[in-house]
Amino acid sequence: MSPKTLYDKIWDAHVAHEADDGTCLLYIDRHLVHEVTSPQAFEGLRIAGRKVRAPEKTIAVPDHNVPTTAGREDPKNMTEDSAIQVAALDKNAKDFGIHYYPVSDVRQGIVHIVGPEQGWTLPGMTVVCGDSHTATHGAFGALAHGIGTSEVEHVLATQTLIQKKSKNMKVEITGKLRPGVTAKDITLSVIGETGTAGGTGYVIEYCGEAIRDLSMEGRMTVCNMAIEGGARAGLIAPDEKTFEYVKGRPHAPKGAQFEAALAWWKTLFSDDDAYWDKVITIKGEDIAPVVTWGTSPEDVLPITANVPSADDFEGGKVGAAQRSLDYMGLTPGTPLSDIEIDTVFIGSCTNGRIEDLRAAAEILKGKKIKVKRAMVVPGSGLVRAQAEEEGLADIFKEAGFEWRLAGCSMCLAMNPDQLAEDERCASTSNRNFEGRQGYKGRTHLVSPGMAAAAAITGKLTDVRELM
Amino acid sequence: MDKFETLTGIAAPMPLVNIDTDMIIPKQFLKTIKRSGLGANLFDEMRFDRQGNEIPDFVLNQDAYRSAEILVAGDNFGCGSSREHAPWAIKDFGIRCVISTSFADIFYNNCFKNGILPIALPQEAVDVLMKDAEKGANARMTIDLENQTVTTSDGESFSFEVDAFKKHCLLEGLDDIGLTMEKAASIDTFEAQASQARPWV
Secondary structure, three states: OOOOOHHHHHHHOOEEEEOOOOOEEEEOOEEEEOOOOOHHHHHHHHHHOOOOOOHHHEEEOOOOOOOOOOOOOOHHHOOHHHHHHHHHHHHHHHHHOOEEOOOOOOOOEOHHHHHHHOOOOOOOOEEEEOOHHHHHHHHHOOEEEEOOHHHHHHHHHHOEEEEOOOEEEEEEEEOOOOOOOOHHHHHHHHHHHHOOOOOOOEEEEEEOHHHHOOOHHHHHHHHHHHHHHOOOEEEOOOOHHHHHHHOOOOOOOOHHHHHHHHHHHOOOOOOOOOOOOEEEEEEHHHOOOEEEOOOOOOOEEEOOOEOOOHHHOOOHHHHHHHHHHHHHOOOOOOEHHHOEOOEEEEEHHHHOOHHHHHHHHHHHOOOOOOOOEEEEEOOEHHHHHHHHHOOHHHHHHHHOOEEOOOOOHHHOOOOOOOOOOOOEEEEOOOOOOOOOOOOOOEEEEOOHHHHHHHHHHOEOOOHHHHO | OOOOOEEEEEEEEEOOOOOEHHHHOOHHHOOOOOOOOHHHHOOHHHHEOOOOOEOOOOHHHOHHHOOOOEEEEOOOEOEOOOOOHHHHHHHHHOOOEEEEOOEOHHHHHHHHOOOOEEEEOOHHHHHHHHHHHOOOOOOEEEEEOOOOEEEOOOOOEEEOOOOHHHHHHHHHOOOHHHHHHOOHHHHHHHHHHHHHHOOOO
C-alpha cells in the first residue's frame, strides 16, 4: 500500500462516489449549523420539498449574533433582525429534527467550542459548518472546513459535499516553545511566514514537538486559524491527549465501541514516507509573543518589533500596507509596545476556552485594568460555569472586566458588542480586517496572556514582562 | 442557477490585495434570511460614508463603472469568512465574473453555486487586464467560458483554467443538489458500509 498522509487516510475513508474527472462526493459525519448562514439553506429544502438526510448527525446552535448580556432568552432583548434569525434556527431545528442548543441551554456557545465539548467532534471524522473557523476541529485529526450556504443546503439534503482533493502541506514546529509563547503565537507566526494565501489549495497538517506538546485546547487554537492562512483545513494527528480529551464526553462512544473507535483512531497519522506537496519548518524557539499591526492576519510581528513602513513590502502589498497603516492610525518606526489600547476582548472560537481564560486570569490576578473597557466572553456556557467555579470570573471582574454570556460577540461584532470608530482593541480573536470588530474599529490580534497584559498596562505589552 | 456562457462588459479595476469578505459585505448585512437584495450594500464601507453618501473615489461610484459586470482584483480575493452573502452581493450588483491572481477557497466555490465565474490568472495577465479595466466604460472585456478565454478591449486574449465539472455546471446552469441526488444509491451504499465500519459516528 502506498504511504499516505493523515489527510489522505481521512479522505479515502469518506469518498462515497468518485467521477472519472476526480470530482468526489465526500460523506460528512458531522454538520454543525448556526443562525447566520443556514436560514436560506433550510428555505431551499422547504421550497424543494426535501428533508435533512441525517438529522442525527446535524447539530445547531445560535452563536453569531446573540447578545452576551443577561435577559437574551427574551427576543425583545435582541435586535429585530437577530431575533428573526434565531427564531428561524429554533424553528428549523424543530421542524427538521436536528440536535439543538438554544440560548437558554447552559451548553450553548460558539459552535466550534460546543462541538468538541459535547464529544460531537471525533478523530477521523469529516466535519463541516457554514463558518470558516470550522478548521478548529482539525485539532482532533478530523477533516473539518467551512462551507457556503449552498453547500450547507447540499449537506443537509445529501449528507455529502462535492469536492476535489486538496494538496498536502506539512507545517512542522520543531523543539520547545519559549516561556510566554502560546498556540496563538504559533498559528499567527505560521501565517506571517506563508501569507494569507500561502495555504490556498492545501490541507495543512501541523506536526513537530511543539505541536505535540500543546494541549487539545492549544491545538484547537492552531487549527482554528488555518483558514487565515488560506488552507482548506488544518489537521493534527490524534494521540493520547486527544483520546483522553474525547473519552467520556456526552456524544463520544462508550465501552466496547470506544475501544473499537480507538483502534481506528490509532491508525490516523501520516506515514513516514508520505508525499508532501509543500513543507514548512519553523523552530519553536524562534517564535516570540506576536501581535498584528495591520488589517490582514499576515501582518504579524514580534511584540518587540516596530511598526513597519509600506516600503518594507513588495508588489501589491505596498499599497495594502499603506492602506493598513492609515486605517490603523500607525506611524512606521513606532515600537509596537508603545501603541495605546482602548479596549480588550478575550473570547472567540480561537481563544474562548477554559485554558485561555486561565492564562489571562494568571496575568490579571490582583491587578486593575488601565484600558477604557475590557470584556471576557467565554466560548460556551460550560466554559463560563467552570471559570466561575475556579474563581477566574472573580479575578476578571475585580480587575475591571465585564463578564459576559457565551457567543461569538466582538470577534465579528454582529451582536451589540462592537468597537466605535478609531477605538483600538487588543483582541484574542482571529481577524483584524477593516471594520471586522466595528466600523473603523482597529484590531490587534494577540494571545490571551498578551490581551491581559495590554489590559493592565493600557498598551500593547510583552506578556513576558508580567510573568 | 443562472447559466454563464459568454459575457462582454465593463470591467472595474480593484488592484487592492486581500479583499476580504468583510469588505465585500460587512456583517450587519448578514442578518437577512434571504439571498436577494444585497447588491445595494456591496463593498458598503468602501462605497458609502456613515451618512450613506457615496465616496466618490471608490471605483463602483465612478460613472464609468456603475454598470460593471466584471471585477479585476488584487491577489487573494474573497479571503476571510465563508459567508455566501459575498457572492450573493456581487451577483445582485450585476457582477458575473471576478478576475484575480488567486481566490480564497470557500469564496471560489461559493461563486460557482451562484452563476459567477471566478478566473485565476498569472500576475502578468492580471496586470494587462487591470490596465484594460482602467480604461473605463468604453473598454469592454469579453469572457468566453466554453473556450476558457478572457479578451481585452484591444483583442489581447488569455486562456484560463477551470475545473471541468464546475464549468459544465456553470454552462448548463445545473443545480448541484439535483445532480447529487442522482447518485443517491452510491450514498446509501457508502452510508451502510461506513456505519458497519465506524458505528460510533
